[in-house]
Amino acid sequence: MDFSDQHEAQSRSLVGIRHLNEAHRFRPPAVHYGCMLLYVDANFASPYALVAFVSLLEKGLTFDIEPLDLAARANRGPDFAKTSITRRIPTLVHEDFALSESSAICEYIDETFSGTRLYPTDRRDRARARQVQAWLRSDLMPIREERPTFVVFCGATRPPLSARAREAADQLCSAALTLLDGRTEHLFGDWSIADVDLAMMLQRLIALGDPVPQRLIEYATLQWRRPTVKQWIHHKRPPLREY
Ligand SMILES: N[C@@H](CCC(=O)N[C@@H](CS)C(=O)NCC(=O)O)C(=O)O
Numbered sequence: 001m002d003f004s005d006q007h008e009a010q011s012r013s014l015v016g017i018r019h020l021n022e023a024h025r026f027r028p029p030a031v032h033y034g035c036m037l038l039y040v041d042a043n044f045a046s047p048y049a050l051v052a053f054v055s056l057l058e059k060g061l062t063f064d065i066e067p068l069d070l071a072a073r074a075n076r077g078p079d080f081a082k083t084s085i086t087r088r089i090p091t092l093v094h095e096d097f098a099l100s101e102s103s104a105i106c107e108y109i110d111e112t113f114s115g116t117r118l119y120p121t122d123r124r125d126r127a128r129a130r131q132v133q134a135w136l137r138s139d140l141m142p143i144r145e146e147r148p149t150f151v152v153f154c155g156a157t158r159p160p161l162s163a164r165a166r167e168a169a170d171q172l173c174s175a176a177l178t179l180l181d182g183r184t185e186h187l188f189g190d191w192s193i194a195d196v197d198l199a200m201m202l203q204r205l206i207a208l209g210d211p212v213p214q215r216l217i218e219y220a221t222l223q224w225r226r227p228t229v230k231q232w233i234h235h236k237r238p239p240l241r242e243y
Contacts, residue, residue: 046149094112173216
């Protein structure tokens with residue numbers, strides 16, 4: 001049994017999943033670091049699965065992907081409950097360890113593997129990156145409701161923003177401009193995973209032509225050109241079934 005057979009067998013026995021499609025395997029392994037499986041949504045639209053996916057690619061890791069049809073509540077079945085305590089995607093399975101919550105996954109990947117750093121080395125920049133991630137996950141609800149990431153990745157359309165969503169958009173743009181003040185391409189000099197999170201939130205507005213300052217459009221556009229992000233953007237998707 002070579003590494004990839006072993007890897008596949010381990011994946012299956014760990015979480016009881018189906019044989020994984022070759023199309024969902026990324027890159028041959030350079031070193032043995034144990035089996036790695038990422039559960040994502042079938043539409044490849046989850047902003048949280050996006051950062052977990054990019055984190056693995058940035059580290060040059062080989063991993064399998066298991067897309068779950070959230071519209072069919074595939075994540076609510078007993079099999080997935082055995083793997084994911086919270087039954088949410090993304091969930092990363094690394095050997096016998098399963099982890100959910102995207103920012104926890106990013107931090108785990110960064111602390112476990114060498115390669116491109118996902119978080120800044122400077123302690124305060126790192127704290128700020130975590131602040132940005134936590135803020136984007138807990139605030140700006142009107143944008144998340146009225147501009148779901150289906151508008152970015154799946155061509156979905158939506159009516160104009162409500163007054164409360166416009167207010168949230170102003171808050172987002174104002175904070176993003178402050179965070180990027182004095183910076184060029186990225187939030188913290190070098191690229192970090194928080195750049196993907198921030199660009200993702202801005203892209204929700206940019207996708208449907210909502211007003212966004214040019215500086216932020218340029219920033220988000222540049223982030224969207226990163227090769228690992230492009231692998232997500234251009235991933236094959238089934239017809240959209242919103243969840
Ligand atoms: N805070 C979580 C959010 C994860 C999340 O909301 N996942 C959604 C898809 S985008 C999900 O699993 N929805 C299905 C469900 O909750 O049943 C993270 O950062 O990972």
